[in-house]
């Protein structure tokens with residue numbers, strides 16, 4: 679996305695140079711407006727279930743400390759930098775009002791986020807969630823035509839991959855303590871993949887849409903759904919399916935030869951699930 683005439687950017691998520699944003703380039707990109715605002719909602723609301731999750735691993739103080747001090751901190755920071763980007767580029771959008779409505783709705787949905795029956799399986803499920811976010815930001819960084827956003831998405835992607843690596847390592851630790859069969863792991867992964875497909879993202883986008891379009895009648899969502907379908911179509915072209923498949927297969931610990939054989943068909947299947955490539 680960068681060309682050689684642009685200055686090399688060397689900042690991190692602690693000091694995003696919002697004043698350097700090329701507002702002209704990004705302001706009219708409706709897709710980016712929705713994706714950035716929607717992602718900021720979900721990341722900030724992570725706070726709702728993190729404490730519950732952290733508590734689940736109370737047999738391992740080291741894991742709890744990492745979750746509390748690194749993981750939780752980084753997830754919410756993702757939300758704050760995306761929020762600030764959104765407020766900077768689209769100041770007419772009432773972010774706070776939309777977030778409040780989203781939060782009220784979302785907190786009802788995620789009262790007791792069902793944890794997996796064992797810690798080992800929960801770690802496998804966390805790998806799925808991080809795969810989802812890492813691949814989302816990978817696609818966003820490709821989709822972004824504005825350098826500050828592209829770099830921001832790239833940095834968040836790196837954090838998500840790092841989270842994945844931690845969860846994967848903890849998954850292996852628990853599996854050693856409590857040997858868990860591949861089928862159980864496969865089912866836990868499958869459950870999360872299916873769950874992840876709709877609800878959170880749709881709830882977030884809906885609340886962005888409602889405030890942006892000043893919708894007072896909540897019952898007719900047909901136009902909203904058409905818009906989502908349009909975005910999905912476009913997003914799919916940038917979605918790194920191969921990367922997603924690799925990351926999802928890893929906790930199954932299949933022999934290398936088997937992984938090579940199933941990877942291709944899995945990518946094809948995922949393409950079909952996502953609506954198919956022409």
Ligand SMILES: [Fe+2]
Pocket residue numbers: 721752753756811834838
């Ligand atoms: Fe995140």
Ligand SMILES: [Fe+2]
Pocket residue numbers: 753808811837838841
């Ligand atoms: Fe993450």
